[in-house]
Amino acid sequence: MAYVAVKGGERAIDAAHDWLAEERRGDPAVPPLGVAQIQQQLGRAVNRVMAEGSLYDPQLAALAIKQAQGDLIEAAFLLRAYRTTLPRFAHSKPVDTGAMRIERRISAIFKDLPGGQMLGPTYDYTHRLLDFSLLDDEAVAQGPVAEAVPEAMPRVPDILGHEGIIEPDVPSEQEPGDLTREPLSFPAGRDVRLQALARGDEGFLLGMGYSTQRGYGGSHPFAGEIRMGEVSVEIEPAELGFAIDIGDVVLTECQMVNQFQGSKTVPPRFTRGYGLVFGFGERKAMAMALVDRTLRAEELGEDVTAPAQNVEFVLYHSDNIEATGFVEHLKLPHYVDFQSELQNVRKMRAERGTPE
Template sequence: MYVAVKGGERAIESAHTWLAEERRGPTEIAELSIPQIREQLKLAVDRVMAEGSLYDPDLAALAIKQSRGDLIEAIFLIRAYRTTLPRFGHSEPVDTGAMACDRRISATFKDLPGGQILGPTFDYTHRLLDFKLAAEGETPEAATQEADEARVPHVTGFLNREGLIEEAPQDDTPPPDLTREPLEMPASRALRLQALTRADEGFTLGLAYSTQRGYGRNHAFVGELRIGSVPLDMDIPELGFSIEIGEITLTECETVNQFTGSKTQPPQFTRGYGLVFGQSERKAISMALVERALRWEELGEDFEGAPAQDAEFVLYHADNIQATGFLEHIKLPHYVDFQSELELVRKLRREAGADQVQEAAE
């Protein structure tokens, strides 16, 4: 069978120049700049950094511009760029207890040390379209108040003091890295956390919601949700000491979940954990719920067959770049594959006498 394999080049080139023109849109409308995207579409930038697994707001903004706002396409661009970077090392694990919190709330304690800090949240807005934003020129100013500079303690820390919640004792085992070795089952908790923090927000949200609706229910309370910046320390081998190389914004969610206990251990709450680049609390809460559901085995719970409990199902389908790569490849030419299927169906129909049936019908 002869299959034409040439001839698309001119069409492809024209498609790309048209794409560039459509991306720019009508030239009488001002062009978007990278700083505008970085500063005014910050939550989109944060999502691209989290799922692209590379913290660089300028690059994420560029990717959003290039992808015309298609965030999965932007994440794809970031992942591809990431692979070109030599890796200089790793940071010290971030100390989220030292976070300069923009937001810090607890759904379990009203009066907690450090207080409930709402931050720049959509909560309590009326979710009504604000037509004032369509008119130009608004430069609102935030209120300020004297802040105390004390470290804001983690809620789980004071539950720990009473022994009411499982501990997360410090451990310095070097973590596995799924960007270096393929993800294999069974996946350790460290590997699950890495896969979940870069997982698709929609997929993670759907799975987390399924646990709330009863598929692997674990009765989560948001013990604490905090958003803010943390200093990042990196060991510099040639100098023999670590320096703070920058600050990044993170969202952290700690859930307090249903308790376990045994004959030897009195009942204790358990925990789920979410930590995500940027300001992305929906993702962080979702991550914590799914992370907790995946811990069923180590906590001695039953496997109920719920999707969120199935590590293989969750981790192998959570990455939107893998998923979209495989999904979208089916739109690319499969002429030869299809020809062979076509031949096969014709042959089977001949054997089944379909030709005669067809003739009889006519």
């Protein structure tokens, strides 16, 4: 065999892209998938891509899913690489989840509470039996029309707060950090930690949160409240001097209530873990709240022994765009490094008298 030159990389790349486009489209006899269909019928995928892509735009998220053939990390990457080129016009005011237009709200710590429990569109109590009728075009089942939510739904930790039995939520006047503009540095404040977790990979946070429940940095959590619904986003342009509503986003918020034994200076009371995710992303919001709480170990004077309590470990490894790039870069050529390792190992074996 003659030496096969690796020339032709350009043509190979073009051909690979053409093949990819053909594979993405699939059998042309099957109608193409519309972006609107993805947005409407694959909503949970759209939500996940918006959360991990850090951009609230259901249509673009649906487009990214279509372009990525449903590879959600690839889709989130597409969204991020677009997002980073967008100019910034303003910062929003903090959204008020207390004023959320609730679609789902449950508490695991009170049987009934002001505003009541509201299941919303959940898979929780479905039996996971494949519904073969979906193989055919289905008739649309009409859901019940919600009556106007009658009363205010105060956030559950705020209800407990009146008693002073849970740590207060202290508002901060400090400008929050922004990981998309400034590199991570340590010690990382809770604002930056929460931003990293909100952008983080759902699977990674799920595993981390799960590990805290199995003895690696346990924090005795209760799901104080999970709520999902629309909130208004407001900005306050300097030239106006008052806030204006620029649109709505759907959010899922989880407040974990955790036992705390108290310390020399603080009496026993409950502490909080917080999760907030774009769209309906309950699994991630809950996992995020667990991990947020364990990452506060040092602040609360707890021993830092488990991975989920190690801020550097969690924050440096939660981003799936970074992780997937670096894991997958191993498929790039490493001829040069491997060659020097080969020569090195051969030399070391020769010096030890190992037969070839």
